[in-house]
Amino acid sequence: MSSLGEAxxxxxxxxxxxxxxxxxxxxxxxxxxxYVPETLIPAIERLEAGLxxxxxxxxxxxELADELQGWVGRPTALTHAKxxxxxxxxxxxxxxxxxxxxxxxxxNNAIGQALLARRLGARRVVAETGAGQHGVASAAACARVxxxxxxxxxxxxxxxxxxxxxxxxxxxxxVVPVTEGDRTLRAAVxxxxxxxxxxxxxxxxxxxxxxxxxxxxxxxxxxxxxIGREARAQLLERTGELPDALFxxxxxxxxxxxxxxxxxxxxxxxxxxxxxxGRGPALGENxxxxxxxxxxxxxxxxxxLLQDPHGQIQETHSISAGLDYPGVGPEHALLxxxxxxxxxxxxxxxxxxxVLECCQSEGILPALESAHALAGARRWAxxxxxxxxxxxxxxxxxxxxxxxxxxxxxxxxxxxxRGAA
Amino acid sequence: MNAPAAxxxxxxxxxxxxxxxQRGPAxxxxxxxxxxxxxxxxxxxxxVAAAADVVEIGVPFTDPMADGVTIQRSxxxxxxxxxxxxWILEELAAMxxxxxxxxxxxxxxxxLAFGYDELAAAAxxxxxxxxxxPDLPFDEGGDLRRALEAxxxxxxxxxxxxxxxxxxxxxxxxxxxxxxxxxxxGTTGRHVAVPDEVIAYLDRVRAxxxxxxxxxxxxxxxxxxxxxxxxxxxxxxxxxxxxVLERGEDPAAWLGSLRPDPA
Numbered sequence: 005m006s007s008l009g010e011a012x013x014x015x016x017x018x019x020x021x022x023x024x025x026x027x028x029x030x031x032x033x034x035x036x037x038x039y040v041p042e043t044l045i046p047a048i049e050r051l052e053a054g055l056x057x058x059x060x061x062x063x064x065x066x067e068l069a070d071e072l073q074g075w076v077g078r079p080t081a082l083t084h085a086k087x088x089x090x091x092x093x094x095x096x097x098x099x100x101x102x103x104x105x106x107x108x109x110x111x112n113n114a115i116g117q118a119l120l121a122r123r124l125g126a127r128r129v130v131a132e133t134g135a136g137q138h139g140v141a142s143a144a145a146c147a148r149v150x151x152x153x154x155x156x157x158x159x160x161x162x163x164x165x166x167x168x169x170x171x172x173x174x175x176x177x178x179v180v181p182v183t184e185g186d187r188t189l190r191a192a193v194x195x196x197x198x199x200x201x202x203x204x205x206x207x208x209x210x211x212x213x214x215x216x217x218x219x220x221x222x223x224x225x226x227x228x229x230x231i232g233r234e235a236r237a238q239l240l241e242r243t244g245e246l247p248d249a250l251f252x253x254x255x256x257x258x259x260x261x262x263x264x265x266x267x268x269x270x271x272x273x274x275x276x277x278x279x280x281x282g283r284g285p286a287l288g289e290n291x292x293x294x295x296x297x298x299x300x301x302x303x304x305x306x307x308x309l310l311q312d313p314h315g316q317i318q319e320t321h322s323i324s325a326g327l328d329y330p331g332v333g334p335e336h337a338l339l340x341x342x343x344x345x346x347x348x349x350x351x352x353x354x355x356x357x358x359v360l361e362c363c364q365s366e367g368i369l370p371a372l373e374s375a376h377a378l379a380g381a382r383r384w385a386x387x388x389x390x391x392x393x394x395x396x397x398x399x400x401x402x403x404x405x406x407x408x409x410x411x412x413x414x415x416x417x418x419x420x421x422r423g424a425a
Numbered sequence: 426m427n428a429p430a431a432x433x434x435x436x437x438x439x440x441x442x443x444x445x446x447q448r449g450p451a452x453x454x455x456x457x458x459x460x461x462x463x464x465x466x467x468x469x470x471x472x473v474a475a476a477a478d479v480v481e482i483g484v485p486f487t488d489p490m491a492d493g494v495t496i497q498r499s500x501x502x503x504x505x506x507x508x509x510x511x512w513i514l515e516e517l518a519a520m521x522x523x524x525x526x527x528x529x530x531x532x533x534x535x536x537l538a539f540g541y542d543e544l545a546a547a548a549x550x551x552x553x554x555x556x557x558x559p560d561l562p563f564d565e566g567g568d569l570r571r572a573l574e575a576x577x578x579x580x581x582x583x584x585x586x587x588x589x590x591x592x593x594x595x596x597x598x599x600x601x602x603x604x605x606x607x608x609x610x611g612t613t614g615r616h617v618a619v620p621d622e623v624i625a626y627l628d629r630v631r632a633x634x635x636x637x638x639x640x641x642x643x644x645x646x647x648x649x650x651x652x653x654x655x656x657x658x659x660x661x662x663x664x665x666x667x668x669v670l671e672r673g674e675d676p677a678a679w680l681g682s683l684r685p686d687p688a
Binding site for chain 2: 029037038039040041042043045046047184185186190194197198201204205299300301302303304309311313314315316317
């Protein structure tokens with residue numbers, strides 16, 4: 005959207021800060037909307053009406069707050085990362101979503117939507133998952149509220165994130181491998197949508213990211229802004245100041261919108277989203293849809309997409325399954341167009357280096373997704389000495405052990421053997 | 426100067442269905458462009474168009490979220506052979522005209538990438554009379570509808586068993602060519618019986634539609650077609666025909682087998 009003039013950008017930003025998005029048509033400026041088969045329209049309208057009734061009602065909010073505190077373990081810690089800070093020459097703070105129940109921010113959304121599904125009278129829940137974190141969170145939340153849960157997962161992701169598949173099954177979910185399409189998150193969303201189309205009134209679709217047709221990007225944002233609201237209050241309490249800069253990783257964009265949204269009106273805070281740069285900028289080598297994509301419609305929303313000149317969606321690559329997606333939530337596309345958030349990419353190698361640095365400096369194993377945010381923050385710190393940086397640590401890396409075993413751990417073991425020789 | 430104007434493309438669709446419906450439900454035949462083979466596209470289209478009353482040509486897409494496994498598979502195979510919307514439009518413009526009106530069925534993103542105004546012009550050159558866009562619900566369709574209507578090209582809307590009466594009236598009112606009445610919720614390609622409530626639903630759609638109503642999703646037998654007769658103006662046959670083409674069988678013979686016996 006480089007065609008936008010300065011005046012348009014200012015208006016979009018002002019409207020965003022004024023809370024005008026999404027508008028009545030489910031738009032974030034030009035982005036968003038509701039591009040779904042006619043079959044789903046009644047279900048989506050019912051969901052929208054359900055949100056209006058329940059989401060901000062005091063009894064729902066009380067029920068949600070109870071679950072977030074007593075079951076999810078909120079508020080999550082804000083950790084002063086002193087050794088990372090010393091290495092980077094910065095004052096570094098980590099918002100610890102890795103400490104939330106099931107190991108990532110995904111649970112904030114999953115429990116909120118599972119409670120909503122129960123209120124809306126759903127008979128069953130379907131969900132998609134990429135890294136498996138949303139699948140695990142959905143399985144856990146459905147067990148907690150007593151609804152059957154089916155999770156669609158691409159077979160490539162099932163291999164990359166094998167430990168999470170077992171966790172979902174233990175939690176009572178049916179895990180269905182998706183063998184069509186790109187066999188990752190995007191194919192899983194397609195398959196979950198197909199399931200929902202088959203029974204739009206009895207099934208609740210528990211979408212895991214700030215993507216998809218309206219009202220999902222709005223609903224997921226509302227359930228994830230607890231990250232930013234807590235972090236903002238915690239940092240103010242600890243330091244008396246706002247951060248100079250904010251970093252989060254962006255795949256579909258749920259943890260990042262959750263962290264960013266409460267800071268959008270704070271003009272002094274620089275906000276940076278870090279996408280998966282994969283192996284490089286060529287088409288198919290990364291998942292950086294904001295940095296490298298063009299506008300288009302995929303899976304219900306008009307947003308930025310990695311696509312070829314014919315409008316065919318591109319295969320993507322990232323070492324982290326949770327970022328491996330060719331689109332992005334429409335509100336991120338808006339925040340980029342409005343000039344409020346800058347989006348950059350971090351490569352697979354930078355993310356791996358950040359995992360190791362965080363492990364060995366802070367005793368925290370971050371998810372590969374979250375490591376992208378660390379890598380982006382580190383790069384920024386190198387040119388902005390002495391600044392206060394808040395980083396969304398969206399999840400823990402236990403699920404990444406198969407990938408880490410092949411990469412970092414294999415390297416450490418090889419270095420150990422060389423040392424012994 | 427006063428010669429009667431040629432019918433608009435959308436009127437050709439309506440007329441073809443109404444004419445066929447004199448003898449039983451019109452057959453709207455779906456084939457994925459370039460499947461199973463790109464180099465036989467023209468011959469295959471000619472054969473299908475000779476046996477059907479209207480032909481729906483599927484534009485392959487990487488993420489066909491409203492389609493079942495058969496059309497997903499055909500779509501992927503066509504993409505692998507380099508079939509694009511531009512190629513389809515060029516092939517259609519270059520080949521001899523077929524009698525049956527042609528529609529393109531495409532997901533929205535390839536149309537967006539092409540550009541709506543250029544698309545409408547290219548569609549006119551290719552004698553495409555209408556479009557069906559499964560991920561473009563009525564409310565989001567304004568821009569495309571305007572671009573196509575400027576050249577008399579139909580944007581077919583879908584009705585479903587769960588569409589509310591108020592919305593049904595709105596959708597049918599804006600529809601050109603025919604109303605695509607989805608007979609079940611779910612993706613394409615699964616065989617379904619035709620229960621009484623589906624018949625009642627089709628009667629409801631027909632009562633509010635000024636253009637013909639064609640039932641689709643899951644239609645693959647003469648018994649189903651016979652059961653729908655009198656309640657619809659036509660039937661869309663998709664996955665079943667794609668399977669016939671995939672097996673290399675004669676589409677004309679198969680389509681003919683769906684029609685009622687001559688009286």
